[in-house]
Amino acid sequence: MSEISTESAKKFNMDTVANAAITPDVELPWAELGLKQNEFDDVVKVLGRRPTAAELAMYSVMWSEHCSYKSSKNHLRQFGEKVTEEMKKDMLVGIGENAGVTNLGDGWAVTFKIESHNSPTMIEPYQGAATGIGGIVRDIISMGARPVAVMDPLRFGAIDHPDTARVMHGAVAGIGGYGNSLGLPNIGGEMVFDSVYQGNPLVNALAVGVMRHEDIRLANASGKGNKVVLFGARTGGDGIGGASILSSESFDNSKPSKRPAVQVGDPFAEKVLIECCLELFKGSLVEGIQDLGAAGISCATSELASNGDGGMEVELTSVLLRDPTLTPGEILMSESQERMMAVVSPENIAAFEAVMEKWAVEYSWLGEVTDTGRLIIKWDGEVIVDVDPRTVAHDGPVYDRPYARPEWQDALQADTFTGSVQDAARPSTPEELKAAMLELVASPNMCSKDWITNQYDRYVGGNTALAFPDDAGVIRVDEETGLGFAVATDANGRYTFLDPYHGAQLALAEAYRNVATSGAVPMAVSDCLNFGSPEDPDVMWQLAEAIRGLSDACMVLGIPVTGGNVSLYNQTGTTPIHPTPVVAVLGKFDDVARRTPSGWAEDGQAIYLLGTTADDLDGSEWANMRGHLGGLPPAVNLERERELGAILINASRDGMIDSAHDLSEGGLAAALVESALRFNTGARVALDDVAARDGVDVFTLLFSETQGRAIVSVPRSEEVRFNDMCTARNFPLSRIGVVDAAGAALDIQGLFTAELDELRVAHEGTLPKYFG
């Protein structure tokens, strides 16, 4: 503090509310804390005086972009508005809580959410990625659920850039080091390399939890006289201002290192915290609970209080510290991991403490719930915060940022791949097509991700029915009935760059298709919207269009958004990342035993291609490999996606198919190779008929990324039934081949034969080559 004037403030060396009232002109570091002038003025107006140092700390983090969604809020409303009653029927808890909750049936509920941990990962890859897992898992626990699975969609810079290896090694080891130690299977995700993410890698983390309906918990502090307790790890100096300083502005080399803003994780503490919380829930020992994530105690106290009866009084000197020199402001802002805050009724105090003792978890009673409508925080008895908690947690600034379709968008969309310079040497001979297939499956984005996923535990828990590289991760929830869920995440930054409205819809379509491909019925959506600076009208347009596109598409597919996260300012200087809305879709299985794996296994089964192929090479992996980005992404046809989904789900349920793999990035070529390598089983494939039917050449058939397609393998005994079903639904299908277990090759008849060993070497060699 710059100036201390009253006697009491001197005594406590603290900026008290009383002190603030009589020293209106003290200079406060609001700009350094990330507040804008108008926002600081609003704080003064709300309080009727200047804020104390502690209050300033709270407002600065809670009104940050990361916590307040001030630039996106006006657009995000569409997720709540474009919802039908039908879409709501399975939604038990919607947007606004720590995570949405969906009814799974038989008294089970499932909660899932995806969040970003982009900026911390750029600065300190291991801890940044690790604490991303930690934070999302605590969100899931806060709902009363047992976490049962995680996933990590990752986007890093160019594979051969010297800094990519630093981020890659750190982030993957961090995700593994933290997630594996929690006993949570990592069942999927994505890995994309693109130089647009060089200075702004994207590390998104998804977690899923399950619970009985009666166990759902919400974050609120109700009941005057109930006690407020902080438990878990001690509060330290890590992560101070992470939300406001790191995640809410662009990186700039002129400022000092932001390393202290990155949190440091302790997965062991988190694992114990999970078990400890579940034991608290089981004994009904807490009235309300909130994890401490972004903005730490500031967020937990203000959100608990404003969601409950509106008042809370806590003594900040009761917080257990790792570092005794922390100031009240730092304590309020610290984002130290593995902490939870709960509200406990007086009669449960002893039982609560017994659970803490059993798990050797430290805790301290901070104060109690009041009915005053004020959040009062004291330091050694002196009031240093006296605010209406709603003004901190919910009444932050909201901006209608200007946005406009970028001037360059038309020229970008006019620059199609077909006929471009980069398309000059399009493969056409059998030898060229074979070389193209090998090059595709070895390319950074299409190559095997085993190097990454082998560092994650996919087995722990014993309920993993499918995991990467299958299209969706599938987890059994009820061992008696086989009830379970599938979850998949997808995004395509290139598509979204070309057309944000449809690009976001394509992300949803692919995640939906992946879930349906596994055999599950899609139920709910969570999204992580990774964009550049909202202060750039071009970026703001991308964001507005993506949200509009995504919410429109959710209506058509009939699945609601139940939660998510917005990550802005992902840009280096004035160059933003591609707009990257990562969409997670969750689906339901009545019995996961019916799940459909992505690879061929049974000799002699017929291989069918569902859907038709057009010239959709703009934005494709092939165009990307040739250094071209322009044109329009593949057309979106959500009715077609629904129909395809229904076919895949019914075929799974009725035992008509033994494998299914969706066609997306890399098109048919990638899908054929992945289906063969999954269980090391070859096939004979003939493409001439289907190419003629669709009026495309074989290259386009293999590499185009037309949506609404999948390949399935069908036992001979089911072929008639499967054909009849597709015909009845008027869905185009073509028998393109036969599984050939003995051949050990992918034989594209009349063109070329690729030995599985040859494909495997190409597919699996890339990541080890770059990352060891």
Add this chain to the structure above:
Amino acid sequence: MSETPLIGGATLAPVDSRLAGARIGVVTFPGTLDDRDAVRAVRLSGATAVELWHADTELADVDAVIIPGGFSYGDYLRAGAISRFAPLMTKIVDAANSDAKLPVLGICNGFQILTEAHLLPGSMIKNDHLKFLCRDQVLRVENNTTAWTNAYAAGEDITIVLKNQDGQYIADEKTLDALEAEGLVAFRYMGGNPNGSRRDIAGISNAAGNVVGLMPHPEHAVEAGYGPGHTGTDGLGFFNSVLNTLLGDK
């Protein structure tokens, strides 16, 4: 562990009525992860799983004990180094060394704890490639006379799950020679050594054959659809073996 597993109640395998009384304890430490899986494996084998807590001071009349995998105490200091001091470990060590020869199986972190507790020789250090590795792993059963391996054929190859960070088995040459000479190498890695373990050793036994430790996870290969390659159940033999031992069949 006092909590009833939220996800529980596996369909029981056909039960030999003589097994009903067989009580297999599964120990939970803070940071243990694969305890539910071990409990499920015991149940699928037909025996009764008894959940034990590290701070317990009695063995609750169990007939055998499994120390499951995980990161007990976060692997802090050294994997297993803190857990070995748990009150229950003292009881387990005494019972394993007693005339009753309590069968004890240590899986992954459990194996590390058994070496720290000196029930088995050697130790585990970080994998030679320095990364966590999760994969389906082929093992050769080198000794099928122990309490936990007698359901397998000698020299049989089985596929179970390997997943660890500190899985490189090391011991001095004299100890390794003794293990080989006495036939105490229970399992060896096949198809390439995944972590630099000395002499491809994946698991070992004590001289009496009642204590076995290994890094890979048999409890993750007991149920078709949830194990290696979606179909593998090769791990069930561990749990059937100990029941053979308890029933005096082998």
